[in-house]
Amino acid sequence: xxxxxxxxxxxxxxxxxxxxxxxxxxxxxxxxxxxxxxxxxxxxxxxxxxxxxxxxxxxxxxxxxxxxxxxxxxxxxxxxxxxxxxxxxxxxxxxxxxxxxxxxxxxxxxxxxxxxxxxxxxxxxxxxxxxxxxxxxxxxxxxxxxxxxxxxxxxxxxxxxxxxxxxxxxxxxxxxxxxxxxxxxxxxxxxxxxxxxxxxxxxxxxxxxxxxxxxxxxxxxxxxxxxxxxxxxx
Amino acid sequence: xxxxxxxxxxxxxxxxxxxxxxxxxxxxxxxxxxxxxxxxxxxxxxxxxxxxxxxxxxxxxxxxxxxxxxxxxxxxxxxxxxxxxxxxxxxxxxxxxxxxxxxxxxxxxxxxxxxxxxxxxxxxxxxxxxxxxxxxxxxxxxxxxxxxxxxxxxxxxxxxxxxxxxxxxxxxxxxxxxxxxxxxxxxxxxxxxxxxxxxxxxxxxxxxxxxxxxxxxxxxxxxxxxxxxxxxxxxxxxxxxxxxxxxxxxxxxxxxxxxxxxxxxxxxxxxxxxxxxxxxxxxxxxxxxxxxxxxxxxxxxxxxxxxxxxxxxxxxxxxxxxxxxxxxxxxxxxxxxxxxxxxxxxxxxxxxxxxxxxxxxxxxxxxxxxxxxxxxxxxxxxxxxxxxxxxxxxxxxxxxxxxxxxxxxxxxxxxxxxxxxxxxxxxxxxxxxxxxxxxxxxxxxxxxxxxxxxxxxxxxxxxxxxxxxxxxxxxxxxxxxxxxxxxxxxxxxxxxxxxxxxxxxxxxxxxxxxxxxxxxxxxxxxxxxxxxxxxxxxxxxxxxxxxxxxxxxxxxxxxxxxxxxxxxxxxxxxxxxxxxxxxxxxxxxxxxxxxx
Numbered sequence: 001x002x003x004x005x006x007x008x009x010x011x012x013x014x015x016x017x018x019x020x021x022x023x024x025x026x027x028x029x030x031x032x033x034x035x036x037x038x039x040x041x042x043x044x045x046x047x048x049x050x051x052x053x054x055x056x057x058x059x060x061x062x063x064x065x066x067x068x069x070x071x072x073x074x075x076x077x078x079x080x081x082x083x084x085x086x087x088x089x090x091x092x093x094x095x096x097x098x099x100x101x102x103x104x105x106x107x108x109x110x111x112x113x114x115x116x117x118x119x120x121x122x123x124x125x126x127x128x129x130x131x132x133x134x135x136x137x138x139x140x141x142x143x144x145x146x147x148x149x150x151x152x153x154x155x156x157x158x159x160x161x162x163x164x165x166x167x168x169x170x171x172x173x174x175x176x177x178x179x180x181x182x183x184x185x186x187x188x189x190x191x192x193x194x195x196x197x198x199x200x201x202x203x204x205x206x207x208x209x210x211x212x213x214x215x216x217x218x219x220x221x222x223x224x225x226x227x228x229x230x231x232x233x234x
Numbered sequence: 235x236x237x238x239x240x241x242x243x244x245x246x247x248x249x250x251x252x253x254x255x256x257x258x259x260x261x262x263x264x265x266x267x268x269x270x271x272x273x274x275x276x277x278x279x280x281x282x283x284x285x286x287x288x289x290x291x292x293x294x295x296x297x298x299x300x301x302x303x304x305x306x307x308x309x310x311x312x313x314x315x316x317x318x319x320x321x322x323x324x325x326x327x328x329x330x331x332x333x334x335x336x337x338x339x340x341x342x343x344x345x346x347x348x349x350x351x352x353x354x355x356x357x358x359x360x361x362x363x364x365x366x367x368x369x370x371x372x373x374x375x376x377x378x379x380x381x382x383x384x385x386x387x388x389x390x391x392x393x394x395x396x397x398x399x400x401x402x403x404x405x406x407x408x409x410x411x412x413x414x415x416x417x418x419x420x421x422x423x424x425x426x427x428x429x430x431x432x433x434x435x436x437x438x439x440x441x442x443x444x445x446x447x448x449x450x451x452x453x454x455x456x457x458x459x460x461x462x463x464x465x466x467x468x469x470x471x472x473x474x475x476x477x478x479x480x481x482x483x484x485x486x487x488x489x490x491x492x493x494x495x496x497x498x499x500x501x502x503x504x505x506x507x508x509x510x511x512x513x514x515x516x517x518x519x520x521x522x523x524x525x526x527x528x529x530x531x532x533x534x535x536x537x538x539x540x541x542x543x544x545x546x547x548x549x550x551x552x553x554x555x556x557x558x559x560x561x562x563x564x565x566x567x568x569x570x571x572x573x574x575x576x577x578x579x580x581x582x583x584x585x586x587x588x589x590x591x592x593x594x595x596x597x598x599x600x601x602x603x604x605x606x607x608x609x610x611x612x613x614x615x616x617x618x619x620x621x622x623x624x625x626x627x628x629x630x631x632x633x634x635x636x637x638x639x640x641x642x643x644x645x646x647x648x649x650x651x652x653x654x655x656x657x658x659x660x661x662x663x664x665x666x667x668x669x670x671x672x673x674x675x676x677x678x679x680x681x682x683x684x685x686x687x688x689x690x691x692x693x694x695x696x697x698x699x700x701x702x703x704x705x706x707x708x709x710x711x712x713x714x715x716x717x718x719x720x721x722x723x724x725x726x727x728x729x730x731x732x733x734x735x736x737x738x739x740x741x742x743x744x745x746x747x748x749x750x751x752x753x754x755x756x757x758x759x760x761x762x763x764x765x766x767x768x769x770x771x772x773x774x775x776x777x778x779x780x781x782x783x784x785x786x787x788x789x790x791x792x793x794x795x796x797x798x799x800x801x802x803x804x805x806x807x808x809x810x811x812x813x814x815x816x817x818x819x820x821x822x823x824x825x826x827x828x829x830x
Contacts, residue, residue: 053276059445
């Protein structure tokens with residue numbers, strides 16, 4: 001079948017303003033949107049710039065807006081689109097560098113701000129620290145995050161104010177806060193209790209819809225809010 | 235042009251690079267240069283587990299792990315390095331756990347382990363639970379954990395910088411040249427030591443489990459600097475990639491009891507590997523699948539086999555095999571067990587082929603997966619450059635790009651993640667030690683000249699040749715003639731064809747002539763890397779007149795220890811490839827016939 005891709009273009013090195021280019025190509029229903037981008041780049045316009053690596057939804061490189069919603073280009077098939085007219089744009093809320101490539105630094109700055117790493121200052125035992133399957137299950141959902149930014153850049157609160165840490169950073173704080181082996185939950189909760197922390201979330205659920213790993217993002221944020229309100233993790 | 239100075243420069247930010255950086259940065263100024271954001275690295279795509287004889291649910295020993303690895307390597311692995319890796323494995327896994335890695339757990343709170351191909355109880359020959367796992371996302375958890383610890387330890391990153399040249403002066407390491415992708419600017423990094431950790435090159439072949447980014451960058455850099463590549467003819471085709479797409483379906487599926495079924499409904503691995511069956515090593519299974527398909531026993535006569543992990547089928551064969559749980563009760567699974575142990579596999583199958591593995595079999599075919607060969611190193615990650623294992627001072631390599639060799643002619647599942655951690659660690663430690671005792675080497679004059687010359691050649695080419703066409707012709711000839719089965723004539727054809735493509739590459743078309751995120755130019759460079767590696771692979775394969783591990787020849791079907799128990803070394807020289815050989819390091823394991 002024939003599909004038409006209308007792709008956002010911007011290159012600060014040339015004189016043209018931000019615009020859209022339209023490409024028409026043959027596609028199979030089982031083609032990934034990323035396959036189409038690759039074919040356009042290979043056969044029609046080598047200047048098209050976008051990020052990609054694994055091409056099967058685990059590296060988090062290719063989050064873009066497809067027909068208005070955040071998706072990984074490698075995880076949407078042509079047959080999933082329900083239309084042959086496809087609009088592809090960079091994710092919102094981060095400065096566009098070129099075409100579909102945005103500046104990820106503000107996003108990673110927020111991520112780094114929540115202590116997204118394991119803290120346990122006790123001397124480790126000779127073998128593994130023990131953790132029951134139930135304790136492990138408690139934070140399983142948020143270990144799945146691939147830092148693609150689909151959630152944060154789908155959030156209207158983040159669009160309004162880029163100082164908001166955003167759902168991705170909160171998800172990554174959650175992954176450690178609810179890990180029975182970790183000792184820095186209180187510090188992370190304090191960070192998230194601040195002006196641009198969890199209370200910027202207005203439970204709009206865009207993030208949960210956008211997450212390509214099916215993480216229950218809004219629920220994780222809710223659990224953090226609850227922990228702050230109760231002053232405990234139970 | 236900007237200049238930087240670090241005692242240790244790590245190139246690549248996957249499992250090996252991040253581990254190296256964590257260790258090196260404890261005592262030496264360290265920078266990590268990566269063409270991708272670190273968490274995009276291909277380590278994150280690894281699924282099934284990391285091997286270590288923890289013995290959490292049944293008897294196991296590092297010595298058994300070492301023997302299985304030697305046998306899996308078809309006796310081409312260096313036994314001193316294998317002994318070292320197997321012994322280090324246990325602590326490596328505990329260290330990861332102490333960094334917070336969220337392993338799946340046993341009821342007693344210890345790290346969960348599952349069986350994997352080629353890993354056995356050496357007394358009984360039956361599969362042993364040695365693969366430490368986090369569902370089917372072990373690589374993801376390793377990559378995330380190492381990156382998290384890098385943030386905690388304030389490791390310095392140059393993200394989206396692409397290394398274009400290694401600087402070597404008077405036989406010593408001097409640094410690297412890199413391009414900042416965001417603006418095209420060139421950067422010179424003066425360094426006492428360079429650790430190359432750029433991963434593999436599966437994009438040489440058509441159907442692959444590898445990321446677009448797996449283009450052999452570090453290996454191509456060393457080849458162009460006169461450093462040989464070792465054992466390049468040994469490339470692993472993983473038995474179970476999703477049909478046509480190549481996306482990896484972990485061996486963990488078979489570890490959990492999944493079986494391979496041919497078009498006649500038979501579990502054919504019983505014939506090829508009577509003891510461990512579907513948990514034979516990967517080379518053995520990929521060959522068996524090809525033979526089945528060649529004999530018309532693919533599914534509906536087509537080029538795929540079914541991988542079945544539906545509970546009914548798993549339980550049926552578990553009963554036949556008499557498989558037991560660690561407590562001695564019969565092994566049985568439910569749909570929810572499969573869901574909780576293989577969630578990503580289920581997601582991939584549903585997303586890409588509309589198959590739910592809990593209720594239907596998965597169509598699979600062998601997929602280009604892993605380079606056993608690479609930059610020659612010793613067990614400390616030091617790059618060695620000749621038949622006598624002479625060290626190139628200050629140069630290190632670790633992970634898939636390196637060839638220690640612990641994998642020999644065929645790697646066992648779970649040993650790749652282990653390799654990253656063990657040899658990433660030791661290359662980091664050794665590089666920092668070296669940096670603490672040696673001065674900086676002066677940079678050569680015009681350090682960027684060689685990189686610029688190559689970039690300009692691409693930018694100023696006639697533009698007659700389409701990159702996609704060249705890439706697809708290379709992949710096609712390599713898949714057809716330097717794949718699972720090989721013969722003299724086909725490999726010779728592949729060598730000629732790749733050389734023709736190499737010549738045509740001089741006219742490659744690049745549309746983008748800008749500075750900013752010129753991904754078009756980078757892709758052309760990556761293709762040139764792949765072409766060089768394809769040539770070295772095909773030439774190395776053509777010369778080896780025997781069958782061993784992943785190198786399987788119809789015209790020389792047997793292993794020939796008398797003539798070929800040796801490592802290949804391949805130098806890119808004078809527009810061609812020169813071959814040499816070096817002995818395999820043996821300790822206590824004498825080569826014997828390999829059966830599963």
